[in-house]
Amino acid sequence: MDHFSDDDIETVFKWGRQIHRLNCCKDRILERHLAAYDITAAQFKVMLLMNREGMTTSAELCRCVMLDSGAMSRMLDRLETKDMIKRVRSTTDRRQFHLELTAKGQEFCRQIPLIAKKAFNDLLQPFTPSEFKEFDRMLTKLLIHAGI
Secondary structure (H helix, E strand, O other): OOOOOHHHHHHHHHHHHHHHHHHHHHHHHHHHHHHHHOOOHHHHHHHHHHHHHOOOOHHHHHHHHOOOHHHHHHHHHHHHHOOOEEEEEOOOOOOOEEEEEOHHHHHHHHHHHHHHHHHHHHHOOOOOHHHHHHHHHHHHHHHHHHOO
16 A cells, blocks of 8 residues: 655655664663673664574674674774673584673673663653554564565
């Protein structure tokens, strides 16, 4: 179903800006909650994927967070410097490295549910319970339609 006509282009652009701004706002709120851990929102997403999804290669992470390999490599370097992850050479292919959480990284990952809960409670605070439920329903519908 088409919701916009040629006359609605400014509304289309407005929606695009609003969705982008909401995502940026989510990351800013998340970074406030991450400040004590010296972790950025982008690094948080990588740690989350490693912990919850079991991703162990840079290529997997690149596909999931839509970063190029150079940017991902730099992010992994920073996480390694912070002693959150380590690179381990593959036993089957010496050219490859697998990523592992360090003890410090595992400890941080135990905090992820609390951090995420607080950040999303802050972001979605203006919603009433029924608005929250409706937003969840509509967001799920959009994601299903997008095949995500």
